[in-house]
Amino acid sequence: MGSDAMAHDASTPAARDTKKKRGNRSAKLKQSKLDVRREQWLSQVKGGKQAKALLSPAAAAAAAGANSGSLILASPHPPLPRQRAEIQIRGGEPEDYKEDSVGAGQDVCSSDLESPMHSPVSYNPTVVCLQQHHCSGNRGSRSLSSGSSAWSSSRSVSDADDEDTSGSPENDDDGVLDDWEAVADALSVDDNHNHQDSGPAAPPAVPASCPELANASTRPERIKSRTRAWSPDDVFRPQSLPSLSKQASLPVSMGNCWVAMGIGSAQKGILSSPIPCPICYEDLDPTDSSFLPCPCGFHLCLFCHKRILEADGRCPGCRKQYSSAPSVVGTSGNEHATGNLRLFRSCSMGPNY
Amino acid sequence: MQASRARLFKEYKEVQREKSADPDIQLICDDSNIFKWTALIKGPSETPFEGGVFQLAFSIPEQYPLLPPQVRFLTKIFHPNVHFKTGEICLDILKNAWSPAWTLQSVCRAIIALMAHPEPDSPLNCDSGNLLRSGDIRGYQSMARMYTRLAAMPKKVLLPPCELVVGACFLTWLLG
Numbered sequence: 191m192g193s194d195a196m197a198h199d200a201s202t203p204a205a206r207d208t209k210k211k212r213g214n215r216s217a218k219l220k221q222s223k224l225d226v227r228r229e230q231w232l233s234q235v236k237g238g239k240q241a242k243a244l245l246s247p248a249a250a251a252a253a254a255g256a257n258s259g260s261l262i263l264a265s266p267h268p269p270l271p272r273q274r275a276e277i278q279i280r281g282g283e284p285e286d287y288k289e290d291s292v293g294a295g296q297d298v299c300s301s302d303l304e305s306p307m308h309s310p311v312s313y314n315p316t317v318v319c320l321q322q323h324h325c326s327g328n329r330g331s332r333s334l335s336s337g338s339s340a341w342s343s344s345r346s347v348s349d350a351d352d353e354d355t356s357g358s359p360e361n362d363d364d365g366v367l368d369d370w371e372a373v374a375d376a377l378s379v380d381d382n383h384n385h386q387d388s389g390p391a392a393p394p395a396v397p398a399s400c401p402e403l404a405n406a407s408t409r410p411e412r413i414k415s416r417t418r419a420w421s422p423d424d425v426f427r428p429q430s431l432p433s434l435s436k437q438a439s440l441p442v443s444m445g446n447c448w449v450a451m452g453i454g455s456a457q458k459g460i461l462s463s464p465i466p467c468p469i470c471y472e473d474l475d476p477t478d479s480s481f482l483p484c485p486c487g488f489h490l491c492l493f494c495h496k497r498i499l500e501a502d503g504r505c506p507g508c509r510k511q512y513s514s515a516p517s518v519v520g521t522s523g524n525e526h527a528t529g530n531l532r533l534f535r536s537c538s539m540g541p542n543y
Numbered sequence: 544m545q546a547s548r549a550r551l552f553k554e555y556k557e558v559q560r561e562k563s564a565d566p567d568i569q570l571i572c573d574d575s576n577i578f579k580w581t582a583l584i585k586g587p588s589e590t591p592f593e594g595g596v597f598q599l600a601f602s603i604p605e606q607y608p609l610l611p612p613q614v615r616f617l618t619k620i621f622h623p624n625v626h627f628k629t630g631e632i633c634l635d636i637l638k639n640a641w642s643p644a645w646t647l648q649s650v651c652r653a654i655i656a657l658m659a660h661p662e663p664d665s666p667l668n669c670d671s672g673n674l675l676r677s678g679d680i681r682g683y684q685s686m687a688r689m690y691t692r693l694a695a696m697p698k699k700v701l702l703p704p705c706e707l708v709v710g711a712c713f714l715t716w717l718l719g
Contacts, residue, residue, distance in 0.1 A: 225569070228583055228596050229697055231569055450579070469608055469643045470546055473552035488644070499642065501609045506644035 367489055469494035469506060547607040551577045554646055556558065568651045578603045582618075582651050586695065591687035592620070595695025600630075601647060611641035614650060619694035621687040622671035623661045632657070633667045673717040 304383025315421075424476050464473040478491040490498075498504070503512050555577065558570045567587075573579035580601035586592025600619040604610045614637055616630035624633040634651055636645060645653075668673025672682040 224581060224598065225697075226582075227569070227571070228598075231583065232596065232697055466553075470550055470559075472549075494643070497609060501606075504642075506642040509640065509642055 216383070465489065467491040467494055469498075484508065486509065547603070547605055548577060549607055551603065554648070555645075558648065561705070563710050565652070567655060568648060568649065568685075570647055578605070578607075580612075580647060582647070584651055584655055584676075585610045586691060590659050592622075592658050593683045593692050595691040596697065597658075599651065601650075603626065603647075608643035608645070612647060612650060614654065619682075620658075621671055621690040622658060622669065622709050623666040623668050623675055624657060626667040627670075631667060633665055671682055674675050680704075 242255070242486075381479055466472060467474050467477060467478065467490050468488075470493065472491060472493075474489060474491055479489060481492060482489070482508060484505035485494050485507040486505060488505055490506065496507065499512060504510060551572075557571050558572075567585040569583040571581045571583070573581070578601065582599040582601065584597050584599060586595040586597060595618075595620055600615055600617050602613040604612070614633065614634075616625050619627070620630075621627065625631070626633075632654065634653060634657055636642070636650070645708075661671075661675060663669060663672040663675035671683060671686070674686065
């Protein structure tokens with residue numbers, strides 16, 4: 191016991207020592223990091239102009255890349271267009287269809303599974319669907335031309351013209367609508383394709399032949415949402431999606447509310463861009479933004495106002511003492527604001543509850 | 544406490560987003576403690592502090608932003624309103640004129656403004672204040688410039704020549 195205590199005693203100073211050393215070392219490390227940073231900063235400033243000149247084209251390129259990405263989603267999923275091409279190539283081989291009806295379908299299916307790009311889980315339903323499709327098409331009529339026309343009755347004219355040469359590789363790129371998989375991809379991925387009209391025209395025709403198309407047409411959507419989140423201000427963001435961020439949800443819902451109530455766009459404009467409270471940086475809600483506790487017009491949220499009143503009670507904007515009875519609405523020319531406030535309240539009582 | 548943390552986090556994000564907004568200020572948050580910040584500010588031009596980079600230490604109270612942050616110079620500076628030994632800063636907005644609407648960034652800006660416009664009538668550094676009050680602008684400027692040179696300028700580090708030597712050796716080794 192005694193020796194234990196001794197040992198303990200003996201060990202603690204050493205431990206403390208090492209701790210101290212470690213602290214020293216970390217402090218030194220921090221300092222050296224800061225020094226490095228300072229030097230970097232200085233050198234950056236020296237070469238700032240050149241760097242800027244270099245940077246701007248790069249930034250532009252990046253912006254362009256982002257743009258194209260949002261437009262056709264080319265960068266997030268390279269597999270999709272390629273897959274489509276593969277399927278088209280397969281679809282363009284007339285021998286497959288003429289010789290065996292079921293085998294062709296299975297062939298497509300198996301090769302689909304084998305191709306390393308496709309994760310089997312996500313593509314399984316489509317593969318099954320594909321197989322059925324091939325079978326039905328082949329059973330109905332064993333020639334390629336009639337089969338393909340059955341699959342996509344709304345093929346564009348140019349495609350129909352090319353049909354006799356559909357086996358040639360040049361044509362494969364054009365045969366966007368050779369099967370529904372391509373249709374589905376064309377809908378989402380290939381907005382800029384030369385057959386722009388055929389993309390949107392296809393979906394009403396295909397469901398008649400394949401009930402699972404509903405799945406297929408939603409699938410690219412799902413992929414999109416998996417790879418890339420919609421930013422609230424994205425132009426391509428589907429309107430049906432709920433706005434998740436708090437910042438966006440408030441003005442949107444209130445905006446809808448205004449529209450529903452038939453109130454002009456002036457108030458809506460106020461709401462569309464929430465100003466953050468300069469104290470806590472939380473977004474001001476409608477009640478807050480019409481709350482003017484000080485004649486200097488400094489906006490802040492009710493919560494911060496209360497905290498300031500509890501502390502020294504001076505307006506952060508002009509450093510004057512808040513009046514003891516803070517006027518919720520300023521006296522000069524704020525009839526409008528009163529109206530706003532009332533409307534906000536009635537609004538919040540309305541569809542939200 | 545929660546409010547101060549949230550606000551500091553927002554400020555941190557703001558600083559990250561607008562890194563190049565103010566080229567004279569670099570705000571760095573401590574890796575482990577959001578209540579400790581470090582700032583690097585550049586001495587304003589046409590002052591004796593031009594060309595120097597000054598390090599500031601921020602210690603932020605839990606009642607922030609209702610209470611001002613505590614700021615002091617870590618880099619030695621010869622300025623009437625900065626304590627020569629402790630680096631304490633005499634600035635009204637860091638004391639009674641603080642407003643919660645100020646941010647760490649704006650405090651840095653205020654300190655840069657203070658460097659350019661010293662207030663010799665409320666000195667923390669009496670020598671500096673006396674020089675200015677007696678009208679010896681030249682004396683003040685030369686002293687301030689000297690300390691800027693000594694403390695705030697990046698030293699001519701020995702590394703670049705070393706690197707050159709190593710590089711030359713490597714080159715000879717490659718060629719020979």
